Amino acid sequence: MDRAEPTGFEVLGPLRVQLGPAEPELGFPQQRALLALLLVRVGRAVPADEIVDVLWPGRPPASALNVVRRYAGSLRRLLEPGLPPRAAGRRIAGGADGYLLAADEDEVDLLRFRGLARRAKRAAATGRPEVALRHFLRALGEWRGPVAAGIPPAVREHAVFTEVERELVRTAVMAADAALLCGRTREVLPHLRRALGLDPLNESVHARLVLSLAAAGRQAEALAAHESVRQTLSRELGVAPGAELSAAHTRVLRQDVRPADAAPRPEKPPGPRVRPAQLPHDIERFTGRYVELRCLRTLLGTDGGTAAVLLTGTAGVGKTALAVHWGHELAERYPDGQLHVDLRGFDPVAEPLHPAEALRGMLGALGVPERRLPSGPDALTGLFRSTLSGRRMLVLLDDAFDTEQVRPLLPASPGCLTLVTSRRGLSGLVTAGARPLRVDPPSAADARDLLAERVGRDRLAAEPAAADEIVGLCGRLPLALAAVAARAADRPDLPLATLAAELRLARGTFDALAGVRTAFATSRRHLSADAARLLRLLARHPGPELTAEAAGELAGLPVRRTRLLLDELADVHLVSETAPGRFARHPLLRTVAIDPAEA
Template sequence: MRADTGGGAGSPDAEAVAEPGPIRFQVLGPVRVWRGARELDLGFPQQRALLALLLAHAGRTVSTGEILDALWGDRPPASAPHVVRRYVAALRRLLEPGLPPRAPGRRLPRRTGGHLLVAETDEADLLRFRELTRQGKRAAATGRAGTAARRFTRALEEWHGPLAMGIPEHVRAHVRFTAVQRELLDTARLAADAALLSGHAGQVLPALRHAAAHEPLDEPLHARLVLALAACGLQAEALATYEDIRRRLAADLSLTPGPELTAAHARVLRQEVRGAAPRPLSDPGHFAGRQAESERLSDLARDRGAVLVGGMPGVGKTALAVRFAQQAAPRFPDGRLQVHLRGSEPGRPAVEPLDALRELLTALGVPARRMPDGVTARAGLYRTLLAERRALVVLDDALDTEQVRPLLPAAPGCLTLVTSRNALPGLVAAGARPLRVEPPSAEDAHAILARRIGPGRIAAEPTAADEILTRCGRLPLALTLVAARAIGHPHVPLAALAAELRAAHGGLDALSALRPALLASYHRLPDDSARFFRLLSRHPGPHLTATTTAALTGIPARRTRLLLGHLAESHLLAEPEPGRYTLHDLLRALATELSAEPSPA
């Protein structure tokens, strides 16, 4: 281990041969600097902290007194000013490797009584963040809420994690970093206000979730997150978010929610939160992998019409469809409509076609006084309005063909993406092209987990991460639940989370929030199919056929084939080859739990 004697990072000779390229500074997250594609070694923690402090001041001179206070507190050693000069000299050589000795340089020019880091707006994340925030404020001040929301959202995309990570904690607590953190949160609130006003809450949802995760007790921020979730049609998540912060306020501060958060909660309960159009139903901000499925969906969507995206509960159907809809938006200049049909939502009835059509027509600008009565009249007006348009319609979580059929545009320029846990053979027979989504590959599942909790935690505990992937059966919803625990408890090692899954012995106890999603599909089965599903827990192997399953259950082979087919249509079984079926590990766990109940539902 080298001692911190005030020396710099790397020798000038070594840095002099560094590859050329533009320089980039990051402080809105881990403190990092790149020259071209190469990341620079920033040296000792205090030297890195000095650079972070200069970056946080973003083009303003930092007095020597403030630097000493930030690095050493109120009792700096007598040698501290000399050490600071050494740090500055080392950083100057690092940032400008060809600089002659004692030359002032461009990046860290000498200033009386202090030091200054010079960077252009496109070189430093904090400067880009501030410029985009300024643009957003100008747009908001002139009534352009949609433009403001986009600028604020782009600004928040510069935020990559806890501010100034990688420097000593006592330095990160300095007032300068606290001020930058306030700027981030202020912009997050402005972004939410502009997005809610313009009806584009889904656009800002990833940034709001990110900000709320870093400020778990900020009531104004969480109030906006609750409203944005509700505006995106995520009522249950909005209420759960309110309940989470209510519990934290009580446990950590012995407080009850204040007026702003309480008012947001009340508006959600009264269903007063509405977007200007049918909202995005999920946020694929952490979408990763799925290259093969995305390419296949693109091929199927080329001829417009309808595409049915099917698969088992929690496999990522909606995320795939919404991500494709976002990427394909330029091909559909007349808009994108989305409606959640609640075909498998626990405890709530599926949306009736009449109500879905009202939501779609409202999004197309039809006022309530001109809303036709009856499904036929509304469907006729809906198709007339879309007749000459190129629009993309996402019908998420469909129950059956009868629910979907009135919602299909007749226009040749429109594309409809339907997601469902059911096979919808009637829709396929009518011309919809099916795409079955399977659990992701090990590589894609790894990418999903890394995008949610950060590649650093994965790299630090690769064995635990691999066990989490295995015990979650690579199911995206299960991985999301584990990731939520990891994000909410950043100091809990992944090994402890893997141990929780291991202790469940293949059951769902460690993934209890997943159980309702799986049960929703099970409860829609006819009685004979439900009983057959429970019996499958007895099958010891990974593959099922009609012959082996009939022998195990005592049900005649012909009837067994029909039951296997029905479970496959409900996406509770996969059929990778004709007549050969597989049962996902988490569905097997559900079947085992249900078979152990005295009176299965």
């Protein structure tokens, strides 16, 4: 590299460029802001309209694009001295549509930070906290202060910069978790305090600070830190500490955080870890779902860094079967075992399982004696997360009702993966970081394969038209196909054409598929009265799709109110939005909606 070219860029603190042995002046404040923006998006093109939005948080001037072009030209000449006029250069590429800054990982502190953090997370996920902590500390060593310090304050408040600061805070939390596992918490205390400087009310950081102080033998400071944040939360937000911070406080009070240099307590000798294996049996000869499985493998990635995956879909679509099958595929990656809880979110008889009851069951499966279980739900959550700390476990939470039922059941350990299935979208979980995957009915070919596995391929081959009709009448729904296949297995002499005729005649009564009808009815039971009425009315619409306006006319309601009701139906997958403003029902829902027994 030419000695005159940049040898280093820094944005995790004061904005700096090292140009050989010199550090050049970076120009006007807005020009510095453009460089900072290109650095936090290094290697990716930043559209021109986004640049204008970031550089002028209020109302941009009419000449904004021309100003950006001039600043980009000045930065090109600054970063590549001697560059001929109007030459493209190799550092800053682009033009009116956007700009990109090119740099190697070893040249930019943010890229070095992210590379080290990735290595740390891989080490933590594979049970190597010492290695993880070493990489985390090196990553956090790149952090020198507020991101892009020195650019205009109004620009620095833009989400593109604050998101990098949140990334730094999350990394400090993960470093503290690794330090707690290997007894080196003193090394992360400065980073936790800096993280609180960026996010003073972050309870996850406060919880790690309390635990880390106690583990460093500074219990009085730990209790004082908890009391300080408790007062701040009460004064500024009018709330009490949440479950995570309360659990940390409880552990300190119980002296359940052993200082790194303390000897093991003789009255609590370490016992063998219980390794639960609660995953249900995988479906024999599981077929199809190749696209979904490929998406799930992509979501998880190679380092296992994803903490939760949410599978959503309508009743009977096969969410649980897919989750169980994938869980068995992943089992070897989670050697400390698997937990499984049926949350009964849409059970036709029982009420949804209370989170405290679910936690008691999982803690019992992990070998925690009944006498050690606290009574409060927050304390149960804290004990559950502490018990899983440092372990690599798979947790399957099946048939969730809502986000509040699931949230207390999520492990905090970076080595755990939680699979959640629900008929609802659970947007609160997605906002908190769960990776969603919608499970739709299988393709016609996959549905036919599913039927063939249960009925017999020779039998299907003998009556292909009847088999295709059965698949269509069942709406490709796995639960409906399984019900028909069970009847076919009971009557091996019954032609498939007769089964297809039964299904045709069953329209309006659903007698042939009573279990499927029950599954849909439990989804409908949780609807508001207006949404349930709209669902019944939708059965009168002759086509497979309709607009929100048409649905409003059908129900005699304003379009805005109708749209809210359609969103409620879509949340439990009783309708789907196939295009903006257009909605479709599952083919079987017509039968459910007009069943005389439900009138």
